[in-house]
Amino acid sequence: MDNKRVGIIIPSSNTTVEDEFSPIFLDAGISAHYDRIPLENVTVDDLAAMEKNTKDSAALLKTADVGVIAYACTTGSLFKGLGHDIELGKVISKEAGAEAVVTSGKVVEALNLVKARNIKVITPYTKELNVLERKFLEQNGFNVLEIKGMDKVKNVDIGRISSDELMNFIDGTDMQDADCVFLSCTNLPTFSVINVLEQKLNKPVISSNSATLWGILKALNIRYEKGPGYIFNAP
Template identity: 30%
Template sequence: MSLPYSLAPQIGTAGRLGLIVLQSDETMEAELRGALPTGDIAAFVSRISSAAEVSSESLAKMEMDLPCAAGLLPKSVAFDVVGYGCTSASSVIGTERIADLVRAECQTSAVTDPVSALVAVCKEFGVSKLALLTPYTEEVSDSLRATLMQNGIETPVFGTFNEPVETNVARIDPASIRDAAIKMGADKGAEAVFMSCTNLRTFGILKDVKEACAKPALSSNQALFWHMFKLAGLSSDLLS
């Protein structure tokens, strides 16, 4: 028996977001769900292969897999923005290269990543000196610091958990992140604190860090989502 039906409008009438998440990431999607503005906003997620341990070599390899991951987002959707969810790989592969690879495989008006987003946030706050907290090895952290320096952002205060295993990064206790960020943020040489890595659980501690340090408290997911929403023409309170 063939039954009649009608077609409804495509979901996401207020905004259509795409997000490419690392296979090893356990944090981004949960934090995105809590950050999405109200309204008919659609968020589509694709995954990209990533290594169990983070190194410059493993990060660089994602360049080859990025077109496939972007291509797995729905072809029928014209995205307002697509975000690539890896801070360290953004510095290794390059933000312009990431944007080119994503645009080649899906329809989108804009592309961003955590590094591009952080640069935009720092401009928003007028910040040029960060206290940078990462979970990465120093080799990976050095690449990120160099990229930020190229964008006019110094990292005079730096600390790392020195943890290469992604599963462990995702399980770092938010209290440990909070305590480290507050300690670093107390340094007068930094105008803001940035907790780098999309796999760190930061949304529940941002307010504590901000209040304790009396300066902006920023994280990879917070910056990326804020920038995605802004590029999509959506309002949010992620920086408040």
């Protein structure tokens, strides 16, 4: 794709996506343009209310002549179950005439890329959302051995989770029988821990942001081998 201009729709309270994506976009020569849609609490009701702004957000980003638009929210693109990501992608593409990259869909693609079947999932979410995430992943063909959440509701609190806090939470989980570990939520800072975890666990580690970024780069036909984790170097 010749157009290296990207639009990214993020929850208004997300404080992580821009920090994690910006250095890589700069290095890869990508022009990134963000639009925020209202979300304070990560609950089904608030995610559903946020989704109603998707069409208008895509229309605004269209005016920046972007070639790709990403919907950078994990549970916000899966809480309706199988096909939710596809539905959102169609809304975005129809409104903006751009290729859509939807986080939950790219997570599925990345898990398939590494041939994962038995997975363990780490989230910052409450039990309500973990149940829905497990259902979505299992509907897409994965065996979720365990999904472990940090019980956060306020999205700004998720963005404040430190690398040490995340690593300590993960250390309490037995990962031996998993093919892959998935760190869920685009507001969960993960880029500083992915490579460390892959070396420690000797298995692929995928996060919502690494999968979304990988999906954006793939849509732009850019191979960027310095990205966080195995998926950026996979054949």
